[in-house]
Amino acid sequence: MIRSISAEWIKLRHSRIGIIILILPMISLLIGCANYYFNRTVLQNEWYSLWTQVSLFYGEFFLPILIAIICAYFCRLEHLNRNWNMVLTAPVSITSIFIAKLWVISILILIVQIFFAALYFSAGKLLGLSTAFPSETLGWLVRGWLASISIATIQLGISIRIRSFAAPIGIGLCAVFIGLGMYIAKLGLFFPYSLLTIGMGVLSQDNLNDSELILFLVMNIIFITAGSFLSIHRLKKTDAV
């Protein structure tokens, strides 16, 4: 497994994915901050109000799209030049090929989350927020990360299956809107794309109660394990093209 993970890291060298990873959180933060700045009269809850604005664009839109882009990018590397032939004839298990990709993508998303938190903190300071930095932020980021791994599992599976780069991202975008609908219909805990909305406290900053938190964790574990199992099974059973 370590061998596969280390091979995946090498593939990221000289890649431009790093620029996208930095730019998308920055764009979402800038839009969020602008919204906050021009609506300060109604948004009076300092850090919490700022979070409602920046996380809305980030968690509801840019982050899931970023996850879809990263997953599509990793698979594009393999779809090009028949690289699946090389990957699938290496003496490593199919499981480790998939998990290594998911692992590296998860680490990248973690970096994005930390970067976004730093941006949020800096923006708050620049906007002159005087109250204490909310302690809930850590929970939002960690839960957001967990939900992001669920989304990544599904997006990775779609990108392995579909050779196109854009189509899985388009599917991801549709899923984001379905996720919003599921959230509003109070079924958000049963759909990975709305788990992100819940986990990051995008539309409601109220803390999850214990049972909701357990359900949140269980659902993420189910999406990650079931999604991984299906993709690994498919890689094992189907012919490389």
Add this chain to the structure above:
Amino acid sequence: MNENAIVATNNLSKYYDQICRVNKVNMVVKEGEIYGFLGPNGAGKSTTLKMLLGLVKPSEGNVTIFGKDWSKHRQSILKQIGSLIESPSYYGHLTGIENMRIMQRLRQVPNKNVEEALRIVRLENQKNKKVEQYSLGMKQRLGIAMAILSFPKLLILDEPTNGLDPAGIGEIRELIKSLPQRYGMTVLLSSHLLSEIEQIATSVGIISDGKLLFQGDMSLLKARSRASISIKTMDNGLAIKTLFPYGFMAEPKKDRFFFNYMSDSQVAHINKLLVDHGIEVIRIEENKMSLEDIFLELTGKERSL
């Protein structure tokens, strides 16, 4: 199964939408040989090789490599196989050496293997260049370097000289020929070029329309290249009629008639009979059947070789 068989397939078949692409192939590759897998384009060579590597799942039959059943020992088998299938696989945004490092990590081989493999394919001076800037021939050589990186017991190369210039073809051919002796590898390579297989392989398997038509030593195939005698006279019709009562059955074709291989004394006898009957003989020639003719006869197709 043959005792020293490295690869053995048993009725290996593959159907795509009920169309049979590989039909009950029983291939045997013995240790230390260079097995040339020959067939026209679309004959099922790549599909067969992909089934040996697990990239394509057989519809029927099974594969045994190093005496182990493929379906049960995937990883331990793959550990000892190096391969280059269809076109070379590479990450264009990475340098040659970085591509090799990916393979090195996956195969857990020491650094010296990377250097050695690059040296063998003569890419050591280009290793820091991005692969997308490589020529097709260089990509092909990188593919071969990745295939031999672990100095595997079995090397599977699909059309390895594709895209190489004549000098490169010669170089790679010599390299492949040296692998069994230098590193104890068994090589299975495919080609649609008879001349290439003829120059490299010690054994040959001929496939056409998914069926393995011939398999055996190269020398066995060459032995089939029997000679025929062709004769041209001033009156071929009369000549054939004249020779028939003496037990010589000729086959007329164009402006001459043919006999299957015959001894020198038989040829002398025929010549004498013709002259005695007043038929003027213009030419008597021996025609050796080329490997190409045998190939065409086996595959039954006038396809490009």
